[in-house]
Amino acid sequence: MSGIETHVEKILEVKSVKKHFKLGKGQVVQAVDNVSFDVYKGETLGLVGESGCGKSTIGRTIIRLYKATEGEILFKGKDVNRLKGKELKRFNREMQMIFQDPYASLNPRMTxxxxxxxxxxxxxxxxxxxxxxxxxxxxxxxxxxxxxxxxFPHEFSGGQRQRIGIARALAVDPDFIIADEPISALDVSIQAQVVNLMKKLQREKGLTYLFIAHDLSMVKYISDRVGVMYLGNLVELADSQELYDNPMHPYTEALLSAVPIPDPNVEKRRERIILKGDVPSPINPPSGCRFRTRCPKAMDICAEVTPVWQQVRPLHWVSCHLYQEDSLKKEEAKKGPVAAR
Incomplete structure (x- = not known):
C-alpha cells in the first residue's frame, strides 16, 4: 500500500490539538502542542519519537482517555469531544486501544x-x-x-497477554485501533509475531491503525505513513519509504542515523548523528522551534519564530525553517552581502 495515495476517505482528523497538564504553582506540562494530521481508512499511520515526546498522550487524547485542552478531533466527521449518549457509546465501540503493558492492562481478578x-x-x-x-x-x-x-492473566507469558489484549480490542468489531507501543514490553522474537498478527488482522477485517512506537525498523515494516514527534510537536510526516529514504527534518535525520543497516556489505551507510544536550522540559520548552537547542543546523530565526507546518514535497509535510523561503531570506539578510557570497 502507498498510504494516502490509495486511501482517499479520512477516518480521523486531528486539528491543532493541544493537551496540557496542570501542575502545582501554576506550572503546565505542554505534553502535546498544536498537532495536526489525518488518518485514512484502511491504512496504518506510525507515530515515532523518543520517550516523553507526547505520542502516547495524543493517542489517549484521541480515544478520550484524556480531554483535549484545545483543538478538534474528528472521527468519521464527528467531534469526539462533543459526543454523548448513544453516539458516544457507538464511538467507544468503533475505536479501541491496545495498551503498552500487557501485564498492567489486564485485570488479574478476571478470567x-x-x-x-x-x-x-x-x-x-x-x-x-x-x-x-x-x-x-x-x-x-x-x-x-x-x-x-x-x-487468569498471571498464567500467561507477555506475548500471550498481548494477544489477549488484541482479542479484547477486536471483540466489538472496531474500525479503528490505537496501538500504543504494543510490542515494547515483549521479547524480540515475540514482537515479530504480534506485528505480523496485526497485519494479518488488518487485511482480513479492513482495520485502520494508529501505531505508536519507538522502534523505527518495526514502524517502517508495519506503517504506510510515518509521523515524527519531538517535545509535543509533530515535526515531519510522509509516506514510510519516502521518510526513510529522504528525511528532511534534522531530528528525523538524527533518529534514522541510529537505525542499524541489516546488510553490513551495503555501501550506502548513514553517518551517525549524535545530538548534544538533553531533551528540554515540556514545562518550559524553548521558544520558536523546540528542537533548536539540539539542532546542528539551527539558525537565529529558529529561536524567534515557530516554524510553520507545511507540505514541502508531494505528500511530505515538515515543520522546519530550512524549508521556508521567508526564513532563509531573513537569515541571508542578517549575514550581509559579504557572508551571502
Whole structure:
C-alpha cells in the first residue's frame, strides 16, 4: 500500500490539538502542542519519537482517555469531544486501544473469558452460549486456544497477554485501533509475531491503525505513513519509504542515523548523528522551534519564530525553517552581502 495515495476517505482528523497538564504553582506540562494530521481508512499511520515526546498522550487524547485542552478531533466527521449518549457509546465501540503493558492492562481478578467478553457485555453483542463461542473464536483468531478462556492473566507469558489484549480490542468489531507501543514490553522474537498478527488482522477485517512506537525498523515494516514527534510537536510526516529514504527534518535525520543497516556489505551507510544536550522540559520548552537547542543546523530565526507546518514535497509535510523561503531570506539578510557570497 502507498498510504494516502490509495486511501482517499479520512477516518480521523486531528486539528491543532493541544493537551496540557496542570501542575502545582501554576506550572503546565505542554505534553502535546498544536498537532495536526489525518488518518485514512484502511491504512496504518506510525507515530515515532523518543520517550516523553507526547505520542502516547495524543493517542489517549484521541480515544478520550484524556480531554483535549484545545483543538478538534474528528472521527468519521464527528467531534469526539462533543459526543454523548448513544453516539458516544457507538464511538467507544468503533475505536479501541491496545495498551503498552500487557501485564498492567489486564485485570488479574478476571478470567480471560470475562476480560475479552467485557465489551460484548457493555454493548449487548452476545450473551450465554453465544458469548463464550465469540470469545473462543477471538482466542483462535489471535493464536490461542479454547482452554485459555478459563485461565487468569498471571498464567500467561507477555506475548500471550498481548494477544489477549488484541482479542479484547477486536471483540466489538472496531474500525479503528490505537496501538500504543504494543510490542515494547515483549521479547524480540515475540514482537515479530504480534506485528505480523496485526497485519494479518488488518487485511482480513479492513482495520485502520494508529501505531505508536519507538522502534523505527518495526514502524517502517508495519506503517504506510510515518509521523515524527519531538517535545509535543509533530515535526515531519510522509509516506514510510519516502521518510526513510529522504528525511528532511534534522531530528528525523538524527533518529534514522541510529537505525542499524541489516546488510553490513551495503555501501550506502548513514553517518551517525549524535545530538548534544538533553531533551528540554515540556514545562518550559524553548521558544520558536523546540528542537533548536539540539539542532546542528539551527539558525537565529529558529529561536524567534515557530516554524510553520507545511507540505514541502508531494505528500511530505515538515515543520522546519530550512524549508521556508521567508526564513532563509531573513537569515541571508542578517549575514550581509559579504557572508551571502
Amino acid at each position: 480471560v473469558l470475562d476480560i475479552i467478553a467485557e465489551g460484548l457485555d457493555i454493548h449487548d453483542l452476545a450473551s450465554g452460549k453465544a458469548r463464550r463461542e465469540k470469545v473462543v473464536e477471538l482466542l483462535k483468531t489471535v493464536g490461542l486456544n479454547e482452554e485459555h478462556a478459563d485461565r
